[in-house]
Amino acid sequence: MSIEIRNLSRQFGSFVALHNINLQVNPGELLALLGPSGSGKTTLLRIIAGLETADSGQVLFNQEDSTTKHVRDRHVGFVFQHYALFRNMTIFENVAFGLRVRPRKERPNTREINRRVTELLQLVQLDWLADRYPHQLSGGQRQRIALARALAVEPSVLLLDEPFGALDAKVRKELRAWLRKLHNDMHITSVFVTHDQEEALEVADRIVIMNRGRIEQIGTPDEVYEKPANPFVYEFLGHVNLFHGRVHHGQAWISGLKIDVPEHAAAEDLNAIAYVRPHDIEVSRAINGESALAVHVVHILSIGPVVRLELMYGDNPTQHTIHAAISKEHFRELQLVKGDQVFIKPRRLALFPNHDQEQLIY
C-alpha cells in the first residue's frame, strides 16, 4: 500500500501545525517522521490515520483519495507510546481482541483466531507469555504485544507514534533492531514518529525531517546525515561544531583558516556559518606546513574504539569548545594528555553563506 500526502495543511486556531505538506510513502517502506517537539509529527500521523482531519489537502492510499474515509475503513494498525492493553485480559485475549469484535460475517472462526494469535505471538517472540496479564510484563514486552495486537487485524498500513518512547535506553535499542527485522519480514508500509535522531537513522528506510509544521528534508539516513539540506538539519542530526566566517569567490575564512570551497565560487564577500562533524576534524601534533588551528586538549573521553576530545580554541573571553572524534589507534599514536597543544583542521565541512546562527529556528 502506498500513501501520498498532497498539499496538506492544518491549523489549531491561528497556530499553523502543518504547512502544505507533500509526501510519498512507498509500498513496504518504513518511514520515520523525525523532528523536535511540536514540529507536527503526531498531527501528520493522526491525519494519515483518520483520527484527525486536515483543513486542506489530501491523503491517498494506493492513489485513492481517502481524505474523508473513516478511520475504520483505512485498515491501519496503531502502536502508541502508552498503549493501553486491556488489564483484565490475558495477553492472548488482548491480541485476539481486534478479531473477536469484527462483525459476524467478517469474523474468523475460533480455530482461525487461535491460529492467527499464536502465529503473531511467535512473530513477536512472546508466545510463552500468552496466559499472562499485562501487569506481569515488562515495558518492552508490552510494546511488542501492542505491535502484535496492531498486526492482528492485518492492516495495510502500520502507524507508530513514539512506540519506544517510554522505555529505557537499552530496551529501546533492542526493540529498534527487532522492529527493523520484523519489518524486513513483513513489509507492511509503516510510518513511525520519533524525536530520537539515532532511532530514525538506525531503523528507517527514509527519514522525513520536520520543523515547525514544514518538511525540511526527505532522504535515506545516509543522505540526510551526510548531505543535510540546510543548517537546521545539520544541527538537528548528530553532533556538530559550528564556526562563523566569511566566504568570497570560492574561498572561506573560518576562524583564521583559509579553506577552498569551490561550490561557492559565486559568493561575494558573504557572512557564512560552517559545520564540521567531530569525526571530520583532523588532529595532529604538528602543523605540517599548512594552516591549522592551535587548540588545547581539555578533556579526553576514551570509551570503545572512538576517542572523543574536547578542545579549547581562542583566548579567555572568546574561547570556544571544539569536539573531535578520533580512532583509538590514532589517539595512541598522538600520545595525548590533558593540557597538550594540538593542531586541527576540518577534513570536510558544510558551509552555508548568508546565515547567522540566529536564523536557525527550533
Ligand SMILES: Nc1ncnc2c1ncn2[C@@H]1O[C@H](COP(=O)(O)OP(=O)(O)OP(=O)(O)O)[C@@H](O)[C@H]1O
Ligand atoms: N488539538 C490541538 N489543539 C491545539 N493545538 C494543538 C492540538 N494538537 C496539536 N497542537 C499543537 O500543534 C503543534 C504540533 O503538535 P504535534 O503533536 O503534531 O507535534 P509533535 O511533533 O508530534 O511533538 P511531540 O514530539 O512533542 O509529540 C504543537 O505546537 C501542538 O501544541
